[in-house]
Amino acid sequence: MPPRCSSSAGLFLPFLYPSLFRPAGARLHRAAKASITTYSSASDTAASETTSETVEPSASSDDIPVSRLNPAPDDYALSSFADKARVTVFAGGGGHGCISFLREAFMENGPANGGDGGHGGNVYVQAVHSETSLHKLARRRILRAGRGKTGQGSNKAGQRGDDHVIMVPVGTVIREIGRIDPMVEESIAWRAAREKEREFERQFREAERNAVAEGEDPDIATASMEAPENPNLHKFVLYPGLTKSEARNLTLPRLPRRDRLYHQPPGPIHLDLSTATPRPILLAAGGISGLGNPHFVSKDRPKPLFATRGERAVSMQLEFELKLLADVGLVGLPNAGKSTLLRALTNSRARVGNWAFTTLQPNIGTVVLDSNKGRRLYTPPAPKRQQPHAVINDARYGNVVISQHAQLGSGGEAPPPRTRFTVADIPGLIEGAHLDRGLGTEFLRHVERAGVLAFVVDLAKGDAVEALKALWREVGLYARMREEERQEREVGGRIDWGGDAGVGSMGYGGGQPQTTMMPEYYPQLPETNEGGLHIAAKPWFVVATKGDLPETQDNFQRLKSYLDDVTDGKEVHPSGVEGAWTHDCAAIPVSAINGHGVDRIVHWTLGLLEE
Ligand SMILES: Nc1nc2c(ncn2[C@@H]2O[C@H](COP(=O)(O)OP(=O)(O)OP(=O)(O)O)[C@@H](O)[C@H]2O)c(=O)[nH]1
Ligand SMILES: [Mg+2]
Known part of the structure; x- marks a missing residue:
């Protein structure tokens, strides 16, 4: 396999290198520049060596030898992608307790020695960077944690059920649609049985009183009255050798109070996993185990002929949605x-073809920063409020404000360095996409969910500025359309259909205040939707690709000066949305097919991601 960013290629574009970053001292510019100065990749070295060479640009991708970046039409791996999944999860039920007695030579009737059952397994969820799609989950539909095993004789406890950890990509939102909680069912049934019991006691006492008043024997008067069945009967396992009448006359004790190791999180569960979770989060707790018969030995009952059943466990229907698709979304015309750019940036094997709509669903690639490929780990600065500042006088830079903790060398407060980021190659966008033309709104939905937008424009195909404006126009129109939809939904949501909204809703926990299981370290994604700003406010830049093709330099220069004007406020934002992000609009020239200039995209993106 050829190197990803080949340094030996003889082909280089004279315009790839000058004035790539704006000279004005924007914060982002400094961050990106700092990371670039500390970095010398193979392609950069090649750049400095080859800028003076006169190089003939290639005419088309057909002239470039087949390689990983210019693959044969059938050299691709179809990635499975799903951004939604509806799954029913079942926690494991508890194993039953065992009824057993010691049998040994010379001890026919030994003491009770039935072991306890094993606890049921739990279902957890964990957001990890190694997952990029929900397709595995979407295929499963049902997920079960292991059931606890039944206890055995000789006081052998049953094995605990296996836990199930659902791995989801970072940026997944989990919503509970419904749950069946046997604990709730049981408490309802128990309350009803208790009510019946009280009623029976009341009637029994009344019958006794009446019999005494009429001079009859109260025992005869109440003999025909049948007590209601023990409501806890179904929680016991009875010795199989018992006859029906023995079973009926068995006096069962009260169930002992048990301490739970895992408490079922109250519903409805709503988790927004916008960062990787350090530990799995409990979704459904397994049932507790049944108790073996030795637990019920007493002076009056030396040989208990029963044990308890393991608890049934909760099951719930959950909806998973990948809200944050990737850190960077590649947006461009067909x-x-x-896809070539994604291959150049990552190890992806996305399909590449010289026709429109080669890509029909997003391909996600991961840029690994510390993989001995010259991409250094980027340590984001510690949050400002945690850093007491100090001013030092530097001979070269004058007064420089530095954080005291950096000065003292205590790095305890700084967040861990970023080790990777993800890039999504999104299907091509055509004019009228916001009206669902082409792959339409399905495509635009993905744009909405990328952290940074990288607009990919083909320098060899028409005016790059016009192409960029067309892309932003569609994105802006879609953003506004979504905003209008949101407002309409809000108005609809305000209508009080029944006059008693929020009271007596269906299902368990209905009518209770909604509890959100939201640990403090998962910040909610901001809902800044005003006027389409939720897309237009995202940081963005332009990747001007196919720079190896002839007569693309002027096109790039025009694009660059247009973007400089947008940054300086001389031109409006290409989407037309007011207040959109124009902090530092950059154009990065690349030749993805040769792997030239792509490392600059990595550095620029890192600056934007940490903004
Ligand atoms: N000369 C040259 N050709 C390129 C470059 N990048 C891509 N190509 C060619 O352009 C064609 C389209 O590339 P793709 O990567 O499939 O384009 P895409 O944007 O993913 O296309 P869709 O998935 O259809 O939207 C292919 O024939 C590539 O070989 C480049 O930097 N230089
Ligand atoms: Mg493609």
């Missing part, structure tokens, strides 16, 4: 070179 055939612009997005």
Whole structure:
């Protein structure tokens, strides 16, 4: 396999290197520049060596030898992708307790020695960077944790059920649709049985009183009255050798109070996993185990002929939605070179073809920063409020404000360095996409969910500025359409259909205040939707690709000066949305097919991601 960013290629574009980053001292610019100065990749070295060479640009991708970045039409791996999944999870039920007695030579009737059952397994969820799609989950539909095993004789406890950990990509939102909680069912049934019992006692006492008043024997008067069945009967396992009448006359004790190791999180569960979770989060707790018969030995009952059943466990229907698709979304017209760029940036084997709509669903690739490929780990600065500042006088830079903790060398407060980021190659966008043309709104939905937008424009195909404006126009129109939809939904939501909204809703926990299981370290994604700003406010930049093709330099220069004007406020934001992000609009020239200039995208993106 050829190197990803080949340094030996003789082909280089004279315009790839000058004035890539704006000279003005924007914060982002400094961050990106700092990371670039500390970095010398193979392609950068090649750049400095080859800028003076006169290089003939290639005419088309057909002239470039087949390689990983210019693959044969059938050299691709179809990635499975799903951004939604509806799954029913079952926690494991508890194993039953065992009824057993010691049998040994010379001890026919030994003491009770039935072991306890094993606890049922729990279902957890964990957000990890190694997952990029929910397709595995979407295929499963049902997930079960292991059931606890039944206890055995000789006081052998049953094995605990296996836990099930659901791995989801970072950026997944989990909503509970419904649950069946046997504990709730049981408490309802128990309350009804208790009510019956009280009623029976009341009637029994009344019958006794009446019999005494009429001079009859109260025992005869009440003999025909049948007490209601023990409501806890179904929680016991009875010795199989018992006859029906023995079973009926068995006096069962009260169930002992048990301490739970895992408490079922109250519903409805709503989790927004926007960062990787350090530990799995409990969704459904397994049932507790049944008790073996030795637990019920007493002076009056030396040989208990029963044990308890393991608890039935909770099951719930959950909806998973991948809200944050990737850190960077590649947005471009069909055939612009997005998939080739993804291949150049990551190890992806996305399909590449010289026709429109080669890509029909997102391909996600991961850029690993510390993989001995020259991409250094980027340590984001510690949050400002945690850093007491100090001013030092530097001979070269004058007065420099530095954080005291950095000065003292105590790095305890700084967040861990970023080790990777994800890039999504999104299907091509055409004019009218916001009206669902082409892959339409399905495509635009993905744009909405990327952290940073990288607009990929083909320098060899028409005016790059016009292409960028067309892309932003569609994105902006879609953003506004979504905003209008949101407002309409809000108005609909305000209508009080029944006059008693929020009271007596269906299902368990209905009518209770909604509890959100939201640990403090999972910040909610901001809902800044005003006027389409939820998309237009995202940081963005332009990747001007196919720079190896002839007569693309002027096109790039025009694009660059247009973007400089947007940054300086001389031109409006290409989407037309007011207040959109124009902090530092950059154009990065690349030749993805040769792997030239792509490392600059990595550095620029890192600056934007940490903004
Ligand atoms: N010369 C040259 N050709 C390129 C470059 N990047 C991509 N191509 C070619 O452009 C064509 C389209 O590339 P793709 O990566 O499939 O484009 P895409 O944007 O993913 O296309 P869709 O998935 O259809 O939207 C292919 O023939 C690539 O070989 C480049 O930097 N230089
Ligand atoms: Mg593609």
